[in-house]
Amino acid sequence: MDKKVTVVGAGNVGATAAQRLAEKELCDVVLVDIVEGVPQGKALDLTEAAPIEKHDAHLTGSNGYEETAGSDIVIITAGIPRKPGMSRDDLISTNAGIIKSVTEQIAKYSPNAVLIIVSNPLDAMCHVAFEASGFPKNRVIGMAGVLDSARFRAFIAMELDVSVENTHAFVLGGHGDTMVPLPRYSTVAGIPITELISKERIAELVDRTANGGAEIVGLLKTGSAYYAPASAAVEMAESILKDKKKVLPCAAYLQGEYGINDLYIGVPVKLGKNGVEQVIEITLTEEEKTALMKSAAAVQGLKDDLAKLG
Ligand SMILES: NC(=O)c1ccc[n+]([C@@H]2O[C@H](COP(=O)([O-])OP(=O)(O)OC[C@H]3O[C@@H](n4cnc5c(N)ncnc54)[C@H](O)[C@@H]3O)[C@@H](O)[C@H]2O)c1
Ligand SMILES: O=C(O)C[C@H](O)C(=O)O
Numbered sequence: 001m002d003k004k005v006t007v008v009g010a011g012n013v014g015a016t017a018a019q020r021l022a023e024k025e026l027c028d029v030v031l032v033d034i035v036e037g038v039p040q041g042k043a044l045d046l047t048e049a050a051p052i053e054k055h056d057a058h059l060t061g062s063n064g065y066e067e068t069a070g071s072d073i074v075i076i077t078a079g080i081p082r083k084p085g086m087s088r089d090d091l092i093s094t095n096a097g098i099i100k101s102v103t104e105q106i107a108k109y110s111p112n113a114v115l116i117i118v119s120n121p122l123d124a125m126c127h128v129a130f131e132a133s134g135f136p137k138n139r140v141i142g143m144a145g146v147l148d149s150a151r152f153r154a155f156i157a158m159e160l161d162v163s164v165e166n167t168h169a170f171v172l173g174g175h176g177d178t179m180v181p182l183p184r185y186s187t188v189a190g191i192p193i194t195e196l197i198s199k200e201r202i203a204e205l206v207d208r209t210a211n212g213g214a215e216i217v218g219l220l221k222t223g224s225a226y227y228a229p230a231s232a233a234v235e236m237a238e239s240i241l242k243d244k245k246k247v248l249p250c251a252a253y254l255q256g257e258y259g260i261n262d263l264y265i266g267v268p269v270k271l272g273k274n275g276v277e278q279v280i281e282i283t284l285t286e287e288e289k290t291a292l293m294k295s296a297a298a299v300q301g302l303k304d305d306l307a308k309l310g
Contacts, residue, residue, distance in 0.1 A: 145249025
């Protein structure tokens, strides 16, 4: 393949993302993890599936970074997931250290890459990677909104018994308890769901979406969601690799947009070969604005915690 993507963290999200990238024949994939043998074993296993899955992507596993050199995109999933009873924010001190050291290595070997951050707490980890890489803001992006809106889309399709392909949904804000699903901008074949589903029922679907991560953690008990998160990261990677310029909700570094400054938060962006090519500002009602500002305040709190961690 003429494109190369590194996935750091060969655990649940990372290995599933590697599988999807290869099976869609988007790129060659380098899987990196600190555990000896795991990235090598998973890359070999995926390579042995290739004749059956009919793809020619090359997969390599490594415990170092030399093999990652010259990557077009790096998806960072390294770190610990939460367990039942924990919030994503409880992961901040452990994962900040991991993301900092991983990003420094990545920046050294792939100075022109676009980084897609997955590790939690997502918006805070974007700040860590942004600072540790020294990359411009358009090349450090967080994955959360694509996942959160896919969850909302799945719940809308289940509610109305329609194809998921007919559904569109928007979720703004930080990837935490204060995320902001936007029913007015969520549609079925272009029809706003506010025309199709009662207010009370929409409120329930919004609540289920905002708690979608915790719902899966409660079921799995030993970790968090990975199939949908991997799909979401790969949709972002595909838009960048193919310069598709899809408009997707992603965590982007805002400098004045939506009245928010110097903060990573989920907003609609255009994703192309340069990463974030445009932040799209949509009109919000007073209620939606208040919810977004509350979410921004929560992310700012985590950013302040990072500064204290040093
Ligand atoms: N943004 C989102 O929407 C979203 C969705 C799902 C998961 N997540 C987050 O992604 C992270 C990974 O989740 P998972 O389910 O894949 O966890 P996992 O435990 O299955 O995998 C994590 C992997 O990271 C590796 N790792 C740890 N430190 C490392 C380092 N310094 N260098 C390289 N690899 C390292 C571990 O060995 C492990 O294999 C978690 O923080 C989780 O909360 C975020
Ligand atoms: O909920 C988690 O801890 C993982 C992830 O952020 C998710 O939304 O599935």
